[in-house]
Amino acid sequence: MKLKGKKKNFVEKNSFLVTGHISVTSYGFAFFKNIEGDTQDVFISKKDTNRAINGDLVLVKITKKKSRKKIKGKVLKIIKRKRKNFVGVLKLKTHSKYAYVKVYDNTIHVDILIQEQELKIYKNNEKVLTNIILWPKESKNPIGKIIKSFGISGEYNTEIFSLLFEYGFPYKFSKKIEKETKKIMEKENFDLRLRRDMRHINTFTIDPLDAKDFDDALSIKKLDSETWEIGIHIADVSYYIKEGSLLDKEAYNRATSIYLMGKVIPMLPEEISNNLCSLLPEEDKLCFSYIFNMNSKGKILKNWFGKTIIRSNKRFTYEEVQEIIEKNKGEYHEDIMDLFFFSKIISKNRLKNGAIFLDRFDTKFHLDSENNPIDIFFEKNHEAHRLIEEFMLLTNRKISEFVSLNLDGKPSRNTYVYRIHEEPDYQKISFLKSIIEPLGYILDLKNLKDSINSILKKIHGKPEKNMIENSILRCMSKAKYSTKNRGHYGLSFIYYSHFTSPIRRYSDIIAHRLLCFYLSNKKNEIKPIDFYEEQSKHCSNQERLAIDVEREFLKFMQVKYIKKFLGKKFNGVIIGLTEWCIYIDLLFFQIEGMIRLRDLKEDYYSLHSNNYSIIGKNKGKIFRLGDKIQVKIIDVNIEKKKIILEWLMKKDKIKLLHKEEQK
Incomplete structure (x- = not known):
């Protein structure tokens, strides 16, 4: 990694000052990319973000230690905020001087505090536009001022007006x-x-x-x-x-x-x-x-x-x-x-x-x-x-x-x-090939278009249809x-x-x-x-x-509709896998829900290196993209636009890991 901006007067030996944009996760820790275009990410712990928000242009001190593979950094200064205005949901706290605005779209990783005198005309659960006016150095949370309300969160017009505002589309003509x-x-x-x-x-x-x-x-x-x-x-x-x-x-x-x-x-x-x-x-x-x-x-x-x-x-x-x-x-x-x-x-x-x-x-x-x-x-x-x-x-x-x-x-x-x-990106096409071949579909890379059309015909009426179609679209x-x-x-x-x-x-x-x-x-x-x-x-x-x-x-309409089915069981197909969760296509609705890996009590499951299967650590069970499973809807969060599912495992349908994969 080529680091620029070395300044001996300000940093100790083996440290460098660099400028770039920070990417803050919902957990509070962050990753940093040098503005010069270096490809390797720099890890910044939660305590070292120095009130930086996702997307901010920042000055970072980077220390590269030979004994560690991970390159770490610390935010010294915020050069330019990516944004100061945020759309979130107002949450009133009883017997408190403060309320707070919770932002659900990952543009900011902390709640924004609102002072009591600001709250006279606003109600709990209103979706509001707030502006950060102050962020004391000793505080974990910024203080904001409410600029306008879009209405009660979860209502039809509220969601339309707030979405249009966030994406910069005017609603009316002048x-x-x-x-x-x-x-x-x-x-x-x-x-x-x-x-x-x-x-x-x-x-x-x-x-x-x-x-x-x-x-x-x-x-x-x-x-x-x-x-x-x-x-x-x-x-x-x-x-x-x-x-x-x-x-x-x-x-x-x-x-x-x-x-x-x-x-x-x-x-x-x-x-x-x-x-x-x-x-x-x-x-x-x-x-x-x-x-x-x-x-x-x-x-x-x-x-x-x-x-x-x-x-x-x-x-x-x-x-x-x-x-x-x-x-x-x-x-x-x-x-x-x-x-x-x-x-x-x-x-x-x-x-x-x-x-x-x-x-x-x-x-x-x-x-x-x-x-x-x-x-x-x-x-x-x-x-x-x-x-x-x-x-x-x-x-x-x-x-x-x-x-x-x-x-x-x-x-x-x-x-x-x-x-x-x-x-299409042929790396993605190769990945598509590796996903669908275990399901019995052959992708001929030398005759790609005819092969794709043939697969699209074969999947008609199959549970994995939506997953394969979306995978094909992502390749394009x-x-x-x-x-x-x-x-x-x-x-x-x-x-x-x-x-x-x-x-x-x-x-x-x-x-x-x-x-x-x-x-x-x-x-x-x-x-x-x-x-x-x-x-x-x-x-x-x-x-x-x-x-x-x-x-x-x-997504908002889908999640709002499916809330009435809380506690009900449905068939689904695995359509996506990450290190933290499994994405499921609920076949009856053609709506996406998720299962958190930590909620699978039967075994400790982790993502396979091929990225299209998960493996149980103790019992060696494997589940792949395209597998049909049964789930129960256990939680619906309209504000986050998420459907949380529970996996109802059937032992007789579990696929065992091949010996080669176990090795």
Whole structure:
């Protein structure tokens, strides 16, 4: 380890002063990384953290002793706090001058004390935002001041407001934004001279039952016995949202809509997302469209990209279209069946080309009048979903190819924003192989995509399905936006962009604007590529934060729902192992719970060096990822979003450790 910053006047021999960020555990001890990028962690005991908080930039004295492998350090000074504001739950203590705020997300490892005079307007168990104002040197706990309350912890709106605040997403739009929105709504006028009129062709939207923003529509027209004209029409949001306007800046800052159970936090004001730009039935709407002719074998004969005006004939839900597909009857059934026929050809070609087919489902809840979860259900993609998905994927690919390639097929070098998905980490793939092979699944590293698709088919209906699917996803790189095209590994597309959801994704607005420049020969208005790369990074970052918000809120709803099942027994599958706990997928709910290793009384269990099994020290019993077990729900902590389980071991189903592993 290369240590820098040696200062003989301040430290004894063999000690060094270094600057870096500290990582404090929930137990109070910490690890430190030198800002110069050294890879080896420095251990800091609880008594030597000197009031540092997780993520702080600190000055540390490091002592390296030859007799010990572990490098130890001591915090001398906090250079810069990562944060001073924290969201936690207020806990009032009877007969005390102090209350305290307990923070559950590991951003701070100690409770924050609140003085008595601060508590007049606050109640026990309120979720609050607090600011650290003082941390006396002799005190284990800082003193804070409450800035605002989000409401009682565990309530629907409280959890939404506090989550959005923590992740930096605004909940409401400012009055200035509302004023600009009103002007746009009042000034609605169409210039049809440069638009292709598609209002005479059968057109419809297909969306979830609770959807309010419809940003894509399909049209179809039979030209002759062998040829159909198909149109994919996307709301022309960039026509209304001018670059550099207040609304544009607000949409860019948010970069994405956030979809929570029972509520949407939109990227654009609802007057625009649910009304002006939404492709509502029986209303003239402006679109950016991809229109192509296709023959009966699914071959595209010609393409057209440009601005249109449409008039949707019908707003379908996925359930309505699924019923039409299954019964081959209903309103516009001939058009829908034709689109379904072509979508199957497109899907077959895509999978044949090497795309990975991951058919997942979403966990949903029925909510009561106060938005409490009262029943769980699982929403799976059916043919109606895949119909829409295939045409959206096709549109995103074809538009990306149109911008990126000349007529001769050679790269155009045009600036564009791509949706890229790089090859998986092959170390993770090797680990995946070692996990699933004991379960009877063979992963062929030389023919990876076909092998993954084969496994995904085989696990259908199996208890280990969720665990294996999640393991496969963890191997994959995260998709992101970039001006540097690297293709999309999962879809097996060389060129791919996001174009079809401009109401809810800012990346699509960028793609619309750039395509418009190319179609209207206004390349001189395109900004330097660094500008779009910066926008791409921002959209990627905001997307990841939005996904985190959605996952955290789903966890809250899951834990709140499962509390009514305390003491009940369920089947589960081992899906994760650490040195301290076992993670279990509760099959009936598709919800994750945990068993603490210390709670296993039958033997002393520890994590095997392969990281996918645990071993009993005395009896040599082994349990692996994918093993099906029976558990009882013994504790549910809504604030920590944790479900604690008890393992009900069945001796006749315990797997014994192989002799080789015992050695």
